[in-house]
Amino acid sequence: MANEKTGSYRTKRVFVNNIDTYSSKCIAKFLSTCMVGGSLEEADEDGPAEDETTLQDGTFQIVGTISNNEGEKPSFALQCYASQKRDQLLPSLLECDVVVYNISEHATAELIDEATWAISALHSDIESFASQKIFILISSVMTWAMSKPADPNDPEIPLTEDDYRRKRHHPNFKEHANAEKTVLKLGKTKKSKLSSYVVAAGVQYGMGENLLHYFFKTSWLGEFAKVPVFGPGTNVIPTIHVTDLAGVIQNVIDHKPKIHYFLAVDDSNNTFEDIVKIISFVLGPGKIKKVPKEEAYLTKVLTNADVDYLSVNLRIEPVFLKETFNLHWVSEAGIIDNINRVVEEYKLLRLLLPIRICLLGPPAVGKSSVAEKLCQHYKLHHINLKEVIDEKMQHLEEAVNGTEQEGESEEALSNAQDQLDSLKDSMEQNGGRLSDGLVYRIMRDKLNSTPCRNHGFVLDGFPKSYDQAKEIFYDEQDDPRSKMPAFNKKIIPEFIFSLEASDDFLKERVQNLPESVAEKMHYSKDEYLTRLKKFRKANVEDATVLNYFDELEIHPEHIEVNNAVDPEYGAVMDKITRLVGRPRNYGPTPEEREEMERKSVEETAQRLVLETAEWNRRETETAAKMATQLEEWNRHVTEVKRQEHELLEARSAPLRNYLMNYVMPSLTEGMMECCKAKPDDPVDFLAEYLLRNNSQD
Incomplete structure (x- = not known):
């Protein structure tokens, strides 16, 4: 019976313009994975939609234009048209069941003009259509930007599609508004042949980011102590996850609704400040700084249109969208409530994955020199035990002395004071050294910090023993059934390199060091020999730090160092970079x-x-x-x-x-x-x- 009900129909051919750009690419790729009529499954329980008596089990075939002829052709597209003239493009449009024109992002006057030409050309040839065609214009909520509140006495009451006739466009989006009118007008003449729809999309985010990418990248790189917010930041920005926007387009195609104008935004009413603050908190320093709006133009990344989007102040509720469609929301509550998912998408799609390296070896083998080169090559954080402790002490002292009191609660300041007192007491009791427990805690905090979790790190000669490694990398969620030691997968190094050299070579190297360097590194003759002897003794036992990683099946790579003929560690770096692979961070700006x-x-x-x-x-x-x-x-x-x-x-x-x-x-x-x-x-x-x-x- 189910087969008789659903039937079997041909696939639908869908045209999408510029399928190699952010928004259109996400929409086209999403549709290419959908079954025709897939969004009608639950809606069918309440009766068939308009002009839809059965569910269709075919797939959407994507064709479209590409803006970059030299770029890689999208694999999800059946056909791609590169820079075709309009008389050449029209036959391709006529072959399609659905034509989608996206002018919601970085739309030029030429692109908007092409969209209006497309609907006009289809309308002119309407009598030759063998079946109904659908034209969908993806526009922008900026055509509502200057609309007055629904209730002047209560500006928090949102606008809805019922307020369509009261909407006022932003001065820079007049052409978008005219295109909307043209599309709606031409779609009314003969709906059985050509039906047109307009979807006014909010600011799009997710899937690697586009407009908000500046704030994601700035937070990720950590170049600023505070992420900038341009202007007051109190304006409400209507937003929608780009995958949810694609779901709206799918529903329009499947349902062919009687309503022809839709607002596509999520349920959030987040302000610009709140959005930047959550991005900074999850990816960056956790702090923001309000700067004049004019500084946005100095970034050389944000365009005038981008600044217009970020300055809009609009409360919108998509009533028709919720009442008409069967949407499987990805981020219905908005970017703030779904920030963790959005951040994971951002990191995966932009290949921003951490690289965690541990360098081990005897004293004076060159671990610090190699670590610095690796950090420079891969843009990682150099983790040296002494520097980490000094950094922690300095941070606590600045917090206690008021250098960082802005926005800090009394509880946070009190906690900083307690930690500082604890560290100082430990140093007094241990002859200027911290207790092992405090060292482990400081190191774990460092490895769990946002920069290290985002970018990765190079551990320089630490941990030195099996017990130290176990204390630093332990995981509280210990599985008693596992034969392996419990370890924290988020901070455990994925590459272990043991630099090795003979004692004679190391002694000769230390003897040839300048006196000032030797004193700084505590490499006096007697002291160095003691340290070298201690290292050799610790690494002939069964439970060594290398054994710890071996037990976790993170097998160390042993690299022979001979910088007598390779003072720049070129051979060492070549071997390590070959094993680690390409950088997983942003390249140069x-x-x-x-x-x-x-x-x-x-x-x-x-x-x-x-x-x-x-x-x-x-x-x-x-x-x-x-x-x-x-x-x-x-x-x-x-x-x-x-x-x-x-x-x-x-x-x-x-x-x-x-x-x-x-x-x-x-x-x-x-x-x-x-x-x-x-x-x-x-x-x-x-x-x-x-x-x-x-x-x-």
């Missing part, structure tokens, strides 16, 4: 990127200048050196030649004398006789002559 690029350009230019100057200097030095060497070589060659000449002269003198006295006379006579005789072979003649005369001599 546009301003930071611009500053980084500027510095990079300046550094590159400066490096080129220095390299060029160094090259020229070396070239000059080389040329001068070569000229000196060549001159020296020439002098050396000249001297050698002179000495060789003198030596040859000295060696040739006896031979020359012998030749002149004994050889040359006989040779001269022989040549003269040869000239006289004119023999056929002068050489033989001369040889015989010399031989004969030599024999005679």
Whole structure:
């Protein structure tokens, strides 16, 4: 019988504009997961809705335009149209059963004009429709922004859809109001062919945030001690979770109601101040600061339209929405009552997940240096035991002395005084050191603080023992059936790195430290050897801090340190970052990127200048050196030649004398006789002559 009642109908094709933007993307993605007629299930018990005698079991097929041609195409969409001209877009609209145009966020004049063109083009071709089409315009409650209260004597009485004719738009949202009128007017002529609806949406939040993202990000990053509230902050802002808005659109499509104008807001009447305060409390410092409204424009993030939204003061109650639709609310009571869910959506969708690291190892192995580099790379908080204790003492003293008394209750101040007295008493009784119990409590408070819970941390050399780890990370919800020690999953490190080095290497490193650094780190020879010996002894026992994490199946990674050849810990950082993965925090802001690029350009230019100057200097030095060497070589060659000449002269003198006295006379006579005789072979003649005369001599 149920199958006969529900029947089986074709899917519906739904067009949504700009499905790669925040609001339209959430709506389109939500509809792509819905069954056609899914919102009629409970409503059907009281009878069928208008023009709906059966439930449809098909799905919504999403098609739409995208604003960024270079971006990734949404996976939930059947088809995407990129920057089509209107004559090319019209056939796509005519193929759809439902056309949704969203002008509720950052709508330009061109987008609003395209929405009015779309309803006009469909209306012009109305006679060719084989079945009824639905056109839905998602507008904004800013078209109600200047409306007078329903009861001047009681401004807290909200406006409803019954006050439609009394509504007055914000001056900057006149085009939205005109578009609403056009859509409603053209949808009245032939409802059996074309039915049109307007949904005036409140300020949208959730699913990663859009308009409120500035306050979420500012709170998350913790860059300000107090999150700014622009203006008095007493204005009531109508809001709606973007998923609930998508549910409204689903209900409009399924129900095809007789009412054609809906206000889409939740039940909250939260002020701007209350909204920022709860965001700051959950994600950030927990404090706010009221600043002039004009400072909103200095953020370079909030647009003029954003400031208009945040300045609206409007109490609205969506009566028709509650009476007509079957909504499964995500956040009916508003953002304040559902802040934890909204924050989880924000962190998950923006991949803002904490990274918790623990660095262990012997003294002087370089834990602090590596921890600082990791904190800089991943934007984490460096947790050093001494610094945490000093920070706690300073915070309590400032609270007690009145530095932070603004907004603090007497009970909070009294509690701060008691804690400070307790810490000082413990230090007096323990020779300037805190008792273990107080140390554990301070460390747990630090790890449970909002910044550490949001961003993550790097524990620098602490805890040092199994018992310390057990005391810090314990969880009161102990499961007696579990074989593992109870531990707090929200603060337990997810990465354990043990930096290791030989004793000889560590001793040599300490000896090479500057005296001032060694004194600051308490690395005198005797003191360091004692600390190193104590560390080695503590880590040969069965119950070590590494054993504690092993028992929790958080297995430590052992990394050999040899900064004799790697003073910047490049190899250590490469291995750790490869194991930890990419950062899970916000990257640089546009301003930071611009500053980084500027510095990079300046550094590159400066490096080129220095390299060029160094090259020229070396070239000059080389040329001068070569000229000196060549001159020296020439002098050396000249001297050698002179000495060789003198030596040859000295060696040739006896031979020359012998030749002149004994050889040359006989040779001269022989040549003269040869000239006289004119023999056929002068050489033989001369040889015989010399031989004969030599024999005679």
